[in-house]
Amino acid sequence: MLSETEKQVFEYIESNRDLMIKFLRELVAIDTQTPPGLNYDKICEVLDRKYSSLGCETSIHEATEKYMELSGAASLGLEGPRSNLVAEYKGADEGPNIHISAHIDTAAIQSEGWTVPPLGGKITKDTPYEKSIHDKGGGYIWGRGVADDKGEITAMTLALEAIHKLGVKLKGDLILTGNCDEEIGGVAGLGYLIREGIVEADMGIQLDGGLTGIGLAAMGRTRFQLETHGVSYHGQVPILGVNAIEKMSKLNVALNDYWRNVLLRHKVPVPGIDLGEALRERGITDLTAMLNIGTVRGGVQGATVPDHCTQEILRGMVPGETFQEVYDEFKAVLDGVKSTDADLDYSLDVINYREGYVIEADDPYALSCQSIIQEATGKKLPFTGTLASTDMNYQVVDGGMPCVNFGVGGTYSRGHKQDENASIDEIIECSKAVALIIMRKLGVA
Numbered sequence: 001m002l003s004e005t006e007k008q009v010f011e012y013i014e015s016n017r018d019l020m021i022k023f024l025r026e027l028v029a030i031d032t033q034t035p036p037g038l039n040y041d042k043i044c045e046v047l048d049r050k051y052s053s054l055g056c057e058t059s060i061h062e063a064t065e066k067y068m069e070l071s072g073a074a075s076l077g078l079e080g081p082r083s084n085l086v087a088e089y090k091g092a093d094e095g096p097n098i099h100i101s102a103h104i105d106t107a108a109i110q111s112e113g114w115t116v117p118p119l120g121g122k123i124t125k126d127t128p129y130e131k132s133i134h135d136k137g138g139g140y141i142w143g144r145g146v147a148d149d150k151g152e153i154t155a156m157t158l159a160l161e162a163i164h165k166l167g168v169k170l171k172g173d174l175i176l177t178g179n180c181d182e183e184i185g186g187v188a189g190l191g192y193l194i195r196e197g198i199v200e201a202d203m204g205i206q207l208d209g210g211l212t213g214i215g216l217a218a219m220g221r222t223r224f225q226l227e228t229h230g231v232s233y234h235g236q237v238p239i240l241g242v243n244a245i246e247k248m249s250k251l252n253v254a255l256n257d258y259w260r261n262v263l264l265r266h267k268v269p270v271p272g273i274d275l276g277e278a279l280r281e282r283g284i285t286d287l288t289a290m291l292n293i294g295t296v297r298g299g300v301q302g303a304t305v306p307d308h309c310t311q312e313i314l315r316g317m318v319p320g321e322t323f324q325e326v327y328d329e330f331k332a333v334l335d336g337v338k339s340t341d342a343d344l345d346y347s348l349d350v351i352n353y354r355e356g357y358v359i360e361a362d363d364p365y366a367l368s369c370q371s372i373i374q375e376a377t378g379k380k381l382p383f384t385g386t387l388a389s390t391d392m393n394y395q396v397v398d399g400g401m402p403c404v405n406f407g408v409g410g411t412y413s414r415g416h417k418q419d420e421n422a423s424i425d426e427i428i429e430c431s432k433a434v435a436l437i438i439m440r441k442l443g444v445a
Helices: 004-015 017-028 040-053 065-071 150-164 187-195 242-263 275-279 323-338 364-377 393-396 424-442
Strands: 057-062 084-089 097-102 122-124 138-142 175-177 203-207 215-220 220-229 291-298 306-315 346-354 383-386 401-405 422-423
Touching: 004 017, 004 150, 004 424, 017 138, 017 150, 040 057, 040 084, 040 150, 040 175, 040 401, 040 424, 065 187, 084 150, 097 150, 097 187, 097 424, 138 424, 150 175, 150 203, 150 424, 175 187, 187 346, 187 393, 203 393, 203 424, 215 364, 220 242, 220 323, 220 383, 242 291, 242 306, 242 323, 275 306, 306 323, 323 346, 323 393, 346 393, 364 401, 364 424, 393 401, 422 424
Parallel strands: 097 175, 097 203, 203 401, 215 383
Antiparallel strands: 057 084, 084 175, 122 138, 138 422, 215 401, 220 306, 220 346, 291 306
16 A cells, blocks of 8 residues: 555656656757767766766766676667766665666657658657557657656656655665666766666666566577678689689578577477467467578679678577676687688677576565565566666676666567657656655665
8 A cells, every 4th residue: 555655656647747748858959869879978968967966976977988898889889978877866774775767869850751850759648559568648749769768767767756855865875877888788878887886786776678568588688790702703704713602602591400409499498478469379488599691792793703792690698697607609610610611701889798596586685576566567567578788687686685686668569669759647657766766675764
């Protein structure tokens, strides 16, 4: 049952939705799509002013060149400073602290297909697409990042604002971060903040996802860049050249066999955690390793034997797999093909990687957060997992903290697609859930 203080916080959140929308529109107007990842410094300045006004000790941290290299900056075409905002709201007593993370970058904006300005933050009463289960008639906001992940930043900001403006004294410390580059691996974002010890906490929340489930498990991934090297010659005399695309095709046959017949057997069971109906229909109920050949580039014209071919390949890593294990196994597949072809010459580079994680469905922290979210929203959300990867791996794997993942959006919100949108009511519900977890976990003095 909600206390009087908690009821007042919820009332503040409800009554300040117009200010919330204004702040979200300000964030959406700042183009932080990655790559290239420009304007992180600008959005961090906005967040710095906001959190400073709410009683936080704030700091902006720019990832070092080392983390840019680990991010694969050259391969991915990254530009601009990798800025990250850290805001600490000090508690009144010595107690546990909690870290709440949301990312400031967005997916790329398609050049065509939008029916609304992608940086406009347009407000509508209804949507021509699927509706949020939390829609109570409060309308929708449109633009890149409204659901992934600037709606979440706004939700946690409003939660803190309610607590601060109402004079609620927390016992423990609250740490909020707006971190960059989640969409491309988060190495220079939350990876930098946690691996360098800038952020340390007893427990965490990863605000990135939807308000239809509580994420407890995700895959890791390694992004490879594979290149084959050939010898150019006239395309009508290919026997005197070495065709790099042909050599890449041989590697691809082996890689396809590897993922279909080997990787699909790499599984980690996740009892009590739902991976979704679409995967269940394909017989996938466990976290399962997979592989995707994402890009192919090579050659100059049909009349010339291509002397190079380059591919980007993503290898999904089940929790417990290390980068070195994955690298060695992947390279063994390539070397197996090379041993049968003296003319095959390749080079393999790693763009970036992050490892997977599982928080068990019977974990006390996860169960308590599920109960708190139900009290805040009126809905008991199931525990979910994903074959994708998230920044929460840095909190769990590197930070060693129990953590849960939820947020704004889902299938209705068209994340990463044209016409991304978010239910305003859902952002409000997310803010209430965040506020209640903060008060319950840190305690009210």
